[in-house]
Amino acid sequence: MSINHALRTIDVIRCAGKAAHTYRTAQHAVRAAHDEHSAAQAQLHHWNAHIHATRGADRASPGRSALRAAIHDRQEAEHKVRKAEARLQRAAATAQAFRPALNRYPTERLRRRATTVLLDRLADHPVDLIRAADLIIIQTSSGKDSLVAMHRTVAAAKAAGCLHKVRVMHCDLGSEWPGVPQLARRQAERYGIPFLLVTPDGGFLGMVENRQMWPDAQRRLCTSTLKRDPTGPVITTWVAELGLDRQAIVLNVMGVRGAESASRALKARLALDPRTTSANRLVLTWNIIHELSEQDVWKDIADNGLEYHPIYDTGLERLSCVYCVLAGPDWLILATRVCFALELSHPETFAALERRINHSFKQGVTLNAIIAAARMLDALDGPITWRRGDALRRHLGPAAADQYLATLTC
Numbered sequence: 001m002s003i004n005h006a007l008r009t010i011d012v013i014r015c016a017g018k019a020a021h022t023y024r025t026a027q028h029a030v031r032a033a034h035d036e037h038s039a040a041q042a043q044l045h046h047w048n049a050h051i052h053a054t055r056g057a058d059r060a061s062p063g064r065s066a067l068r069a070a071i072h073d074r075q076e077a078e079h080k081v082r083k084a085e086a087r088l089q090r091a092a093a094t095a096q097a098f099r100p101a102l103n104r105y106p107t108e109r110l111r112r113r114a115t116t117v118l119l120d121r122l123a124d125h126p127v128d129l130i131r132a133a134d135l136i137i138i139q140t141s142s143g144k145d146s147l148v149a150m151h152r153t154v155a156a157a158k159a160a161g162c163l164h165k166v167r168v169m170h171c172d173l174g175s176e177w178p179g180v181p182q183l184a185r186r187q188a189e190r191y192g193i194p195f196l197l198v199t200p201d202g203g204f205l206g207m208v209e210n211r212q213m214w215p216d217a218q219r220r221l222c223t224s225t226l227k228r229d230p231t232g233p234v235i236t237t238w239v240a241e242l243g244l245d246r247q248a249i250v251l252n253v254m255g256v257r258g259a260e261s262a263s264r265a266l267k268a269r270l271a272l273d274p275r276t277t278s279a280n281r282l283v284l285t286w287n288i289i290h291e292l293s294e295q296d297v298w299k300d301i302a303d304n305g306l307e308y309h310p311i312y313d314t315g316l317e318r319l320s321c322v323y324c325v326l327a328g329p330d331w332l333i334l335a336t337r338v339c340f341a342l343e344l345s346h347p348e349t350f351a352a353l354e355r356r357i358n359h360s361f362k363q364g365v366t367l368n369a370i371i372a373a374a375r376m377l378d379a380l381d382g383p384i385t386w387r388r389g390d391a392l393r394r395h396l397g398p399a400a401a402d403q404y405l406a407t408l409t410c
C-alpha cells in the first residue's frame with residue numbers, strides 16, 4: 001500500500017467512524033422523539049375522554065385547560081419526531097457513503113486497530129511520510145526533547161527535499177525560565193525555518209488569577225487551554241495559506257518520549273489527532289523521538305552541537321515553567337534556589353498569587369513552605385552554583401562536555 005493510499009484509508013476509516021456515531025445518535029433521537037409523541041398522544045386521549053364524560057364542564061374548567069396543554073404538547077412532539085427523522089435520514093445517507101468502510105471495519109475496535117496498524121507502518125518511513133505531507137509543524141518548548149525532535153525532523157525533511165514544508169511554533173506562557181522564547185527562535189533560525197511565537201492572553205499567571213485555582217495533574221488547563229487550544233487556529237491559517245483544493249496532510253511534531261512516564265510510554269509514534277482533523281486537513285501527531293532514552297537525547301545534543309537551555313546545567317532535568325504544577329517538592333525547592341542564584345522574582349510573585357487566591361500550589365504543599373525550605377538549604381550549604389556544560393558532564397562525562405562547549409564557541 002502506498003503512503004498516499006494509507007493516508008486516504010486512515011481518513012476514510014475516520015469518516016466511517018464519525019458516520020456510524022452520527023447514525024447511532026440520530027437513531028436514539030428518533031426513539032426519544034417517538035416516546036415523547038406517544039406520551040403526549042396518551043395525555044390528549046385522556047383529556048378528550050375526560051371532557052367528553054363531563055359534558056357539562058364550562059370553558060374554564062381545569063379539564064379544558066389541560067386538554068389545550070395536551071394538544072400543544074402533542075404538536076411539539078410531532079415537530080420533534082419530524083426533525084429527528086430528517087436527522088436520521090441525513091445520517092443514513094452519510095453512513096451509506098461510507099458503507100464499504102463500515103462493512104470492512106464494522107466496530108470501533110476494528111477501526112482503531114486498522115488505523116493503528118496503518119499509522120505504525122507510516123512511522124517506519126519518515127522520509128516518505130514527509131514527502132506525502134503538505135505541512136510539518138514542530139511544536140517546541142525549546143527544551144532538550146523538542147530540540148532533538150526538531151533536529152531529527154529537519155534532517156528527515158532535508159533528506160526528503162522538503163525543508164520548505166517545516167515551520168516551528170512556540171507557546172510562551174510567561175512563566176518559563178528567562179530566555180526560553182528567544183532560544184526557541186534561535187533553534188529554528190539555525191535551520192532557516194519560519195518561527196511563530198504564540199502568547200496566549202494572560203499567560204499562566206493570568207489563567208490562575210482568573211480561575212482562582214492552580215491547575216493540577218487532573219485538570220492540566222495550562223497545557224490544554226494555553227498550549228493546545230491555540231494550535232488549532234494556527235493550523236487553520238497555515239493550511240489556508242497552502243491554497244489546496246484537497247485535504248491537506250499535516251504532521252504535528254512533538255518531543256514526547258516514552259521513557260518519560262508510563263502514560264507517555266503508551267503513546268504511539270504516529271497518531272491521528274481527531275480534535276484538529278477535519279474535511280480539509282488530516283492532522284497526525286508525530287512523536288518522532290518516542291523511542292529515545294534521555295542518554296540518547298543528550299548524545300544527539302552533544303554530537304550535533306545543539307544549543308540547550310542553561311537551566312539544565314543547574315540539575316533541573318526539565319525546561320518547564322519556573323514552577324511546574326506537576327513537579328515534586330524537591331524539584332520545586334531546587335527551582336527556588338536557582339531563582340535565588342539568578343535573582344529572579346518568581347518565588348515572590350508566585351507565592352503572592354498563592355496567598356491572594358488562597359489555594360495552595362499543590363495539594364498539601366504551599367510555595368511559602370517551598371521557599372522556606374530553599375532558604376534553609378541555602379543557609380546550610382550556601383547558594384547553588386553551576387557551570388555551562390554541567391548537564392552534559394552529568395550525562396556523558398567531562399570530555400563530551402568540553403568538546404560540546406568548544407563546538408558551541410566555534
Ligand code: SF4
Pocket residue numbers: 173215220222223320321323324325326
Ligand atoms: S510546565 Fe508544568 S505548569 Fe507549565 S504548562 Fe507545563 S504542565 Fe503546566
